[in-house]
Amino acid sequence: MPVNLSVPDRSRLLPVAGVTLGVAEAGVRYANRRDLLVMELAPGSTVAGVFTQNRFCAAPVVLCREHLAAGKGIRALVVNTGNANAGTGASGREHARLTCAALAEELGIAPEQVLPFSTGVILEPLPVERIIAGLPRRQPADWLDAAMAIMTTDTVPKAVSRQVVINGVKVSVTGMTKGSGMIHPNMATMLGFVATDAKVAQPVLQQMLAEVTEHSFNCVTVDGDTSTNDSFILMATGQAGMAEITDMDSGEARLLQAAIMEVAVELAQAMARDGEGATKFMSVVVEGGHNRSECKQIAFAIAHSPLVKTAFFASDPNLGRLLAAIGYAGVEDLDTSTLELYLNEVLVAAQGGRHPDYREEDGQRVMKESDITIRVCLHRGEARATVWTCDYSYDYVKINADYRS
Amino acid sequence: MPVNLSVPDRSRLLPVAGVTLGVAEAGVRYANRRDLLVMELAPGSTVAGVFTQNRFCAAPVVLCREHLAAGKGIRALVVNTGNANAGTGASGREHARLTCAALAEELGIAPEQVLPFSTGVILEPLPVERIIAGLPRRQPADWLDAAMAIMTTDTVPKAVSRQVVINGVKVSVTGMTKGSGMIHPNMATMLGFVATDAKVAQPVLQQMLAEVTEHSFNCVTVDGDTSTNDSFILMATGQAGMAEITDMDSGEARLLQAAIMEVAVELAQAMARDGEGATKFMSVVVEGGHNRSECKQIAFAIAHSPLVKTAFFASDPNLGRLLAAIGYAGVEDLDTSTLELYLNEVLVAAQGGRHPDYREEDGQRVMKESDITIRVCLHRGEARATVWTCDYSYDYVKINADYRS
Secondary structure (H helix, E strand, O other), X not given: OOOOOOOOOHHHXXXXXXXXXXXXXXXXXXXXXXXXXXXXXXXXXXXXXXXXXOOOOOHHHHHHHHHHHHOOOOOEEEEEEEXXXXXXXXXXXXXXXXXXXXXXXXXXXXXXXXXXXXXXXXXXXXXXXXXXXXXXXXXXXXXXXXHXXXXXXXXXXXXXXXXXXXXXXXXXXXXXXXXXXXXXXXOOOXXXXXXXXXXXXXXXXXXXXXXXXXXXXXXXXXXXXXXXXXXXXXXXOOOOOOOOEOOOOOHHHHHHHHHXXXXXXXXXXXXXHOOOOOOOEEEEEEEEEOOHHHXXXXXXXXXXXXXXXXXXXXXXXXXXXXXXXXXXOOOOXXXXXXXXXXXOOEEEEEOOEEOXXXXXXXXXXXXXXXXXXXXXXXXXXXXXXXXXXXXXXXXXXHHHHHOOO | OOOOOOOOOHHHOOOOOOEEEEEXXXXXXXXXXXXXXXXXXXXXXXXXXXXXXXXXXXXXXXHHHHHHHHOOOOOEXXXXXXXXXXXEHHHHHHHHHHHHHHHHHHHOOOHHHEEEEEEEEOOOOXXXXXXXXXXXXXXXXXXXXXXXXOOOOOOOOEEEEEEEEEOOEEEEEEEEEEOXXXXXXXXXXXXXXXXXXXXXXXXXXXXXXXXXXXXXXXXXXXOXXXXXXXXXXXXXXXXXXXXXXXXOOOHHHHHHHHHHHHHHHHHHHHHHHOOOOOOOEEEEEEEEEOOHHHHHHHHHHHHHOHHHHHHHHOOOOOXXXXXXXXXXXOOOOOOOOOOEEEEOOEEEEEOOEEOOOOOHHHHHHHHOOOEEXXXXXXOOXXXXXXXXXXXXXXXXXXXXXXXXX
16 A cells, blocks of 8 residues: 555646657556557657666666667657566667667657667566557557556556746646656666656756756665666656746756656655555655765665664664664764654654653654654764655565566 | 574584583563573683674674773673663663673673673663673573574574694584574674684684684675674684694684684574575575675675565566666676576576576576575676575564564
């Protein structure tokens, strides 16, 4: 069961002018399920992408990088679930190329103007012929349909919209994501797509994306496993009727980026809320650090600890496990005698030990909630970082022991 | 259930001349259980130790480092279970000091000649008065009794002996360890003690210990959580009647070290075999690397992946998860097209994808075994590393959601 997360209200997901969505049942892995999504972009759209740093990156990730670098202007994205096309070597790349070529031919564009994405099982050949056969069968779709078509072990589709007024022009930002396991993005999440009808020069769009990623998708973890297929794509169609944004430091750019950030943060949190087997959603805030990097290091040590995650599942304030994780995070000159540990507003530890006013029943009360903030104050600088995660339950094991079988 | 590991045969655990063992029921956390161990060492013994690098290291670890540095000659070790005396600040250190002082007074030695060890729950005050009251109540014990007295979530005691003949003198090496959760030692395991009646100069003993640790306790992981209390102690009583070993490069030193290594490796493996909830024991071998460090990095990425560990629990050859872990291990220039992945003798992947001869039923057959070797051949150098771990089962979650409650 996802934690305080429900299916998005279809009527609140804003269409983005210049983005045409279509979904189909291609039968990649299962019959009778929509497993193929095509996103067509109006001419003149700009597109930016960040991708997994996994060395075993999937074939579609290789092609995405190539096609973005080619600079011909991206006009379509094609996404399949059921098979990751990762660990598939040279034939995997050929399959991704064939998929792009088939869609390009239909749309009358070049294959390099198509970005391919795959998600699902690793190390199995992509059934490319079924995907190509599915392409012409696609039906018009809205963002909720699209978000549903890219789900794998997700229990709810994840899509978010924001509207922002820039120089009197209403601009829409709508995004979707998928992923609830193998989630510890390093550059991006498993699959995330955000589109806007704002007009943005490509270099500015890429910079916006990098900054947004650092504070959204790169701050979430379910199990610490960085996927082979992580991709986060930002698209700007320019259909809203505004002047092009060409300067990252302009007020227009910052306004737009704020809206994109809100969408991306909510999507990133949604992945942890729907983390495999999740019963609790935890925000880990580390503040007062020398730099953001050490704050993130400590936050991820906590968020990755199976002992911390099982204690939260049990609502057991076995909070020494938090201190242990802080201690082994690898911040070498960390002074444990000056830091403080809070659970929501309850001060748990200070001066290297349990705070004298801390009462077990206060810890217990917070642990029983479903949204919990773990806060570590380092008192040695101004930097901070927030990371989102979920607990480990029996169902995490069940889902991952059963998946694929 | 531990994986292919049973209670050691009491008659095969060799006493070590110069080591006197005693255990007591101190009631640290539970009544009617032996939770206190004292090891007395003959005058002239040398002792070496390595300790956790966790910044939240426990009070007894702080004292161990101080007392070893004092150089007065260690004459006794005292170990309690039920409470880790970690995250206990200044009062925790005072409690550890009081424990040492009480034992020192009884034995007529200096407090700095005592090393204290604690294991159990973190962030709770040590009931030092119960420990001190328990000391005089201790009963003579052998190594099996001692190994049982230091257990926490362990399901079987872990102790191993070897005998080696050095220059015609029979030398005994006996060791014990405890630990089945919060196991990802960084310098040492939760608690490990190895004693020999060989005579070894202290600097040589320390060097032996460092080398042994790197290839034994630093190569095991259950859950990736580095404990606050990790300590591994090597003791040499000199009672066997041999000349002192003063040179690490001598044949005598290498003979003795080989025996100590065998004991330490078997103990380290025993911790993974008895890992919390374990149903499978996995050896992860990475070979053909530029250096040992990158081999270990990849081996630990595999051994820590919850997705890999749950797949092994399910006996599901979902082996793409292994490729993903290799890919995100952080070896930046890794060429995934030249490496090979084996499961026991089955070649699974090569040239960046599934090997053409690989058959699902071969993977399935290996996955059903209880002792499995995952082998990655990097083909870019001569270095290798081996890491031992276990799978993740429902019982891992159960044990860690229930522990403490």
